[in-house]
Each structure stands twice: as structure tokens, then as C-alpha cells.
Amino acid sequence: MRPGSGAGSEDAAEVEPDAQVVQDCLRGDGSAWEELVRKHTRRVYNLCWRFTSSRHEAEDLTQEVFLRIYKTLGSYRSAHGGFATWMTSVTRNLLIDHYRRTRRDRLTDSLDDAMPKLEEKHSPVRRPDQATLAAELSSQVQRALQKLSPDLREAVILRDLQGLEYAEIQDVLGVPEGTVKSRINRGRIELARVLEQMGVRPE
Amino acid sequence: MTWNCEQIETRLSDYADRLLPADERKYFEAHAASCARCRALVGQVTSLLSRMHGLEPEAVPTGLERRILEQMLGAGKKQAGWVAWLGWLQPVMTQRVAYGAVTVLVTAAVLSQAFGVDVRQVELRDLHPANLYRATTRKANLMYARGAKFVTDLRVVYEIQSRLRPEPEQPAPTEQKAAPGQTQGPEKQEPRQQNRADESFGNYSLLAFTAGLAPERSIR
Numbered sequence: 001m002r003p004g005s006g007a008g009s010e011d012a013a014e015v016e017p018d019a020q021v022v023q024d025c026l027r028g029d030g031s032a033w034e035e036l037v038r039k040h041t042r043r044v045y046n047l048c049w050r051f052t053s054s055r056h057e058a059e060d061l062t063q064e065v066f067l068r069i070y071k072t073l074g075s076y077r078s079a080h081g082g083f084a085t086w087m088t089s090v091t092r093n094l095l096i097d098h099y100r101r102t103r104r105d106r107l108t109d110s111l112d113d114a115m116p117k118l119e120e121k122h123s124p125v126r127r128p129d130q131a132t133l134a135a136e137l138s139s140q141v142q143r144a145l146q147k148l149s150p151d152l153r154e155a156v157i158l159r160d161l162q163g164l165e166y167a168e169i170q171d172v173l174g175v176p177e178g179t180v181k182s183r184i185n186r187g188r189i190e191l192a193r194v195l196e197q198m199g200v201r202p203e
Numbered sequence: 204m205t206w207n208c209e210q211i212e213t214r215l216s217d218y219a220d221r222l223l224p225a226d227e228r229k230y231f232e233a234h235a236a237s238c239a240r241c242r243a244l245v246g247q248v249t250s251l252l253s254r255m256h257g258l259e260p261e262a263v264p265t266g267l268e269r270r271i272l273e274q275m276l277g278a279g280k281k282q283a284g285w286v287a288w289l290g291w292l293q294p295v296m297t298q299r300v301a302y303g304a305v306t307v308l309v310t311a312a313v314l315s316q317a318f319g320v321d322v323r324q325v326e327l328r329d330l331h332p333a334n335l336y337r338a339t340t341r342k343a344n345l346m347y348a349r350g351a352k353f354v355t356d357l358r359v360v361y362e363i364q365s366r367l368r369p370e371p372e373q374p375a376p377t378e379q380k381a382a383p384g385q386t387q388g389p390e391k392q393e394p395r396q397q398n399r400a401d402e403s404f405g406n407y408s409l410l411a412f413t414a415g416l417a418p419e420r421s422i423r
Binding site for chain 2 (some may be wrong): 034037038046084141184
């Protein structure tokens with residue numbers, strides 16, 4: 001992994017794809033902000049949705065992320081690494097804040113999880129086309145992710161659903177590379193086991 | 204060299220990401236071939252990863268980008284100037300609101316007249332609470348003085364009337380009593396009229412005195 005991640009961070013340092021847009025944003029250019037939002041909303045929203053498993057909360061959090069970025073963009077230049085990584089860090093910090101804030105509510109919600117499982121087991125039999133299978137897998141992964149601890153969950157989401165390099169995840173989480181690798185490894189194994197318990201067979 | 208189950212679990216991600224050197228890969232696969240439990244686990248994880256990497260990210264909900272931009276650039280417009288600042292008023296600008304505004308203005312004009320604030324020459328210091336209070340007190344005192352003068356005038360008129368009227372009423376019965384005789388009528392009436400004129404003159408001067416003083420005293 002070392003050669004790959006090293007090349008990734010060098011690229012980010014030398015050719016930052018968002019450098020010009022960020023400069024324009026700092027100058028107060030409205031269309032630059034628009035470009036930034038159009039380019040990154042999907043990524044931020046998906047991270048929030050995968051982590052919280054609630055579209056409503058994900059929308060609110062995405063808005064919160066961009067507002068935070070709007071207010072703190074000036075501090076980005078001092079941080080090293082790519083803009084996308086910085087943005088992911090901001091998102092991740094808000095997600096962790098949100099997770100701590102809503103911990104008590106989730107204890108009462110966990111009972112509700114049992115209901116949709118029964119319904120979705122039948123859906124592939126009725127409509128086994130490609131799009132439906134993908135949607136079903138997506139929701140199965142989504143439910144299984146919620147069983148993981150937040151540490152393992154965020155590591156797996158960043159690596160396998162957001163496609164970040166190990167070095168980037170290291171920057172986002174602020175933990176050593178060994179810890180990142182170990183969390184991703186344990187997260188993947190645990191996720192596979194949870195899916196097996198849910199009755200999802202490997203294909 | 205052979206690996207145990209624990210080593211397989213630890214290096215599973217490296218294997219799946221194809222990051223194991225060739226020799227370690229050989230040890231890994233050798234153990235997996237001999238251990239059914241590890242083989243199943245490796246199969247599950249690699250299958251999960253290949254399917255997860257194929258998942259398309261969710262589409263952005265409709266309107267989310269617009270809301271984000273409104274939220275951000277809405278905050279930016281505040282710095283842009285008065286035009287942006289007044290922009291929020293546009294939906295409020297209806298006919299009904301305009302009528303309401305006119306009514307409020309008229310009321311304010313009437314009230315300012317009542318409180319002695321001249322709208323044509325209004326100055327900032329006129330709006331000072333102390334000045335407003337002073338003007339209002341002055342107006343109230345003037346109004347009270349006018350009212351007091353009016354009441355006093357009425358009283359004067361009433362007193363004059365009451366002094367003048369009872370006289371013909373009182374002698375009326377005596378005249379009626381005397382009427383049947385017709386003997387003392389003209390001779391006795393003359394001195395009585397003389398007396399009444401003297402009396403009236405005295406009353407007038409007294410009343411004129413009080414009427415002249417009373418309003419002045421009230422105004423001051």
C-alpha cells in the first residue's frame with residue numbers, strides 16, 4: 001500500500017484539482033461556490049447517509065458540512081492534503097459529533113430494525129433484475145454497517161464506499177497508518193459476518 | 204512455513220487488496236485451502252468487497268444542492284448591500300400592506316399633531332423622551348386651561364342669566380295678585396325697577412371681575 005498511498009498524497013500536494021475554485025471561493029465568487037457544491041455534494045451526502053442510515057439526517061448534515069466549509073474555508077490552506085480529504089475530515093468530525101449527540105435516541109430505535117428485513121427477503125424473488133439486486137445489496141450493506149462500531153464503520157465506508165486511499169483515511173481520522181489498516185480489516189470481516197447472519201450469501 | 208487462522212484474519216485485507224508479496228500470498232492460500240472456516244471467511248470478504256466496490260453512490264436528493272447554495276449565498280448576500288438586504292421584503296409588498304402603511308402614517312401624523320410635534324420641522328431632538336414629555340405636558344396644560352376657561356365662561360353666563368331671570372318670575376305672582384285691584388300697578392313698579400338696575404350693575408361688575416381673573420389664573 002505504501003507506494004500507492006505515497007503517490008496519492010504527492011499528487012494531491014502538486015496538482016490540487018480544486019485549488020483554483022477554492023481561491024475563487026475565498027475571493028467571494030458565487031459561481032465558484034456553486035461549482036464546489038455541485039462537485040462535492042454527492043460525496044458528502046453519501047458519506048453522511050452511509051454513516052447515519054437516515055436520508056433526512058444525511059441531508060441536514062450535508063447542509064451543515066457545507067455551511068461549516070463556507071465559514072472555515074480560510075483555514076483550509078494551512079491544512080496539508082487535498083481539498084476533498086479536508087472536506088471529508090470536516091464531514092467526519094460533524095458525523096462523530098452527531099453520533100455522540102444522538103446516542104441516546106438510537107437505543108430506542110434498534111428494535112425497529114427487525115421489520116424491513118422480513119419484507120426485503122422476498123423482493124428479489126419478485127423482481128430479480130440488475131438494478132433491484134444492486135438496490136437490495138446496497139440496503140443490506142447499509143443495515144449491516146449500522147451493526148458496526150462507529151470506528152470500524154467509518155473506516156470501511158471511507159475505504160470501500162468512498163474509495164479513499166489509506167494515507168487519506170489516515171489524514172481524515174488522525175490515527176496512525178497501522179490503526180487505519182487494522183480498523184479497515186476488522187471492519188470488513190465483521191461486516192461480512194453480519195451479512196452472513198442476515199442470510200446474505202456470497203455470490 | 205504455514206500460517207495459522209489468526210494470521211489469515213490479520214492479513215485478509217492485504218490479500219483482498221492484492222498487497223501481499225508473492226511468498227506471503229502463497230502461505231495465505233495454502234492455509235485457506237486446508238482450513239474450511241478460513242476459506243469461507245475469505246470468500247465472504249472478497250465477495251463483499253467486489254460487490255461493495257461496484258455500488259453506485261446514492262443520487263443527491265432533489266433540491267439539496269439548491270438549499271445548500273441558498274443557505275451559503277444567503278449568508279453572503281448580507282454583505283452585498285442594501286439591495287440584497289431589502290430583497291426579503293418583496294413578498295411582503297402587497298396592496299393590503301400598502302394601505303396599512305398609509306393608515307399608520309396618517310395615524311402617526313394625527314398623533315404627532317396631538318403631541319405637539321411639528322412634522323414639517325421635525326428635528327431629532329424632538330424625539331427625545333424628555334422633549335416629548337415636555338411638549339405633551341404643555342399641550343395637556345393648555346387644553347386644561349381652555350377647558351377651565353370655557354367652564355368659567357359658562358358659569359358667568361349662567362349666573363347672569365340666573366340673576367336676571369328670577370326677578371320677573373318672583374314679582375309675577377304679586378302682579379297677578381294685584382291685578383284684580385288694578386289700583387297700585389304703575390306707581391309701585393317704578394321704584395322696584397330702579398332698585399333692580401342698581402343691583403344688576405353691582406352684579407355685573409362683580410362678575411366681570413371674576414370672569415376676567417378666573418381664566419388667567421387657570422392658564423398660569
